[in-house]
Amino acid sequence: MSSKPIGIFDSGVGGTSIWKEIHSLMPFEKTIYLADSRNAPYGEKSVKDIVELSKKNTDKLLSMGCKIIVVACNTATTNAINELRYLYSIPFIGIEPAIKPAALKSQTKAIGILATKGTLSSALFSKTSELHTQNIKVIEVEGNGLVELIESGKKDSPEMESLLKQLLQPMLLQKIDYLVLGCSHYPYLIPTLKKILPEDVQIIDSGEAVARQTKSVLTQHDLLNTSTSFARPEFLSNKNPVILADLINAEENGFSVSYFDF
Incomplete structure (x- = not known):
């Protein structure tokens, strides 16, 4: 075996x-x-x-x-x-999204989670989030359209950058210092994310x-x-x-x- x-x-x-x-x-x-x-x-x-x-x-x-x-x-x-x-x-x-390390390390006590609707609405995600995010503000955003663009070979396109700026706006307004990538497609967006996010925002994935x-x-x-x-x-x-x-x-x-x- x-x-x-x-x-x-x-x-x-x-x-x-x-x-x-x-x-x-x-x-x-x-x-x-x-x-x-x-x-x-x-x-x-x-x-x-x-x-x-x-x-x-x-x-x-x-x-x-x-x-x-x-x-x-x-x-x-x-x-x-x-x-x-x-x-x-x-x-x-x-x-699963790496919620625990983000919550433990956050200094602003605000973290962002970018994931699919299916992940964010699941019972397992809810249980994990509740367990590790007490006294932490969690800004959850559904990455609608991101997977489709990656699957179409457009991960580095202007269209992708525009969509990410729109999706990340609620998180930036809340002064997150960690962004958790809750979809295995999303690490391919890290170069574009780094162009958009302030330097003090850390990106975490589970790979x-x-x-x-x-x-x-x-x-x-x-x-x-x-x-x-x-x-x-x-x-x-x-x-x-x-x-x-x-x-x-x-x-x-x-x-x-x-x-x-x-």
């Missing part, structure tokens, strides 16, 4: 931000990344639909022999991971923490690969493989991206 791949799925290409952290930490682990871009974004869908899509993604990765599944999507984690853990016997790693947790769980289950040979990753997309290939610099890195269909 230890030589089998780590499966990673997201509602599109954004979860490659998580994949990069996992691959960087564990380069000898074989990884399979599945981008469900055809159904992106998950944030506007019902809980039932999110669960069903998460099950389909899981089944596809299990059919390819994966030993662990990383749900590299905040919306899928907060709405479906409990169901997945109940239905399947392999370990699952989820991703490194997810990678460390994945390695920890693999170790606990005796599933960590003992090979010292570089493992070439595999990428699948069910809509536009070119967008995915561009994000991971596939040509430069010698990676291949395949089309798949449910």
Whole structure:
């Protein structure tokens, strides 16, 4: 089992931000990344639909022999991971907005959370937020339109910068000093965010923490690969493989991206 791949799925290409952290930490682990871009974004869908899509993604990765599944999507984690853990016997790693470190470090006692509607309205997000944000002002903003622009290859466009300025305005008015990125697509917006945000606002995402947790769980289950040979990753997309290939610099890195269909 230890030589089998780590499966990673997201509602599109954004979860490659998580994949990069996992691959960087564990380069000898074989990884399979599945981008469900055809159904992106998950944030506007019902809980039932999110669960069903998460099950389909899981089944596809299990059919390819994966030993662990990383749900590299905040919306899928907060709405479906409990169901997945109940239905399947392999370990699952989820991703949640890094609210706790932002709340603990904030000096202005005001933090911003940029996430999808599906994440912000979930019971798991609400529970996590209540647990860690007592005496902290939390400004939640739905990132409507951001995932669609990233999935269209427009992460660095003037249109994206204009939309981000509009979305961030309520947070800036409240003098936040930490911005929590609550969607795995959003780390790709950090260069643009840094152009808009004051220098004293820190940006936090969950990528490194997810990678460390994945390695920890693999170790606990005796599933960590003992090979010292570089493992070439595999990428699948069910809509536009070119967008995915561009994000991971596939040509430069010698990676291949395949089309798949449910």
